[in-house]
Amino acid sequence: MGKWPLSEPMREALALARRAAEAGEVPVGAVVVKGGAIVGRGHNRPRQAHDPTAHAEIEAIRAAARALGNERLEGCDLWVTLEPCVMCAGAIAHARIARLYYAASDRKGGAVEHGARVFDQPQTLHRPEVYSGMGEEDAAKLLRRFFKERR
Numbered sequence: 125m126g127k128w129p130l131s132e133p134m135r136e137a138l139a140l141a142r143r144a145a146e147a148g149e150v151p152v153g154a155v156v157v158k159g160g161a162i163v164g165r166g167h168n169r170p171r172q173a174h175d176p177t178a179h180a181e182i183e184a185i186r187a188a189a190r191a192l193g194n195e196r197l198e199g200c201d202l203w204v205t206l207e208p209c210v211m212c213a214g215a216i217a218h219a220r221i222a223r224l225y226y227a228a229s230d231r232k233g234g235a236v237e238h239g240a241r242v243f244d245q246p247q248t249l250h251r252p253e254v255y256s257g258m259g260e261e262d263a264a265k266l267l268r269r270f271f272k273e274r275r
C-alpha cells in the first residue's frame with residue numbers, strides 16, 4: 125500500500141462513486157478494464173435496485189461479462205474505490221480477475237487486507253494481484269463526507 129498517481133480507471137471509479145452518493149447510496153464505484161479500455165462500470169445501488177448484491181464491483185463485473193460475452197474475465201483488471209467485501213472478493217475470484225486495484229481500505233467490511241482475507245484462504249482457487257492506495261485520499265474523503273451528512 126502507498127501513494128499512487130491517480131489513473132484514468134480510478135478517476136472513472138471515483139466519478140461513479142460520486143454518482144452513487146448523489147443517489148443516496150454508499151459512494152463506491154468500480155470499473156473493469158481489458159486492454160486499456162473500460163469494459164464494465166458499476167456503482168453501489170443496493171437500495172435503488174432492492175438487491176443486496178448490487179455492489180459496485182458486482183455491477184461492473186456483470187457489465188464486463190455481458191460486454192465480453194464470457195463469465196471469465198481473464199486478463200481484466202478491476203479498479204474500485206473501496207476494499208472489496210467478502211461477497212465481492214468471491215466474485216472477483218470466480219470471474220478470474222487478473223489484477224485488483226482499490227483506493228481506500230475498509231477495516232470493518234473489507235475482506236482483502238482485513239477481515240476474512242479471502243485471497244489468502246486455501247479454498248480460493250484464483251487470486252488476483254492486489255494493489256491498494258491509489259486514489260485513497262479522494263475515496264476516503266468521499267466516504268467520510270457521505271456518512272457525516274447522514275449522522
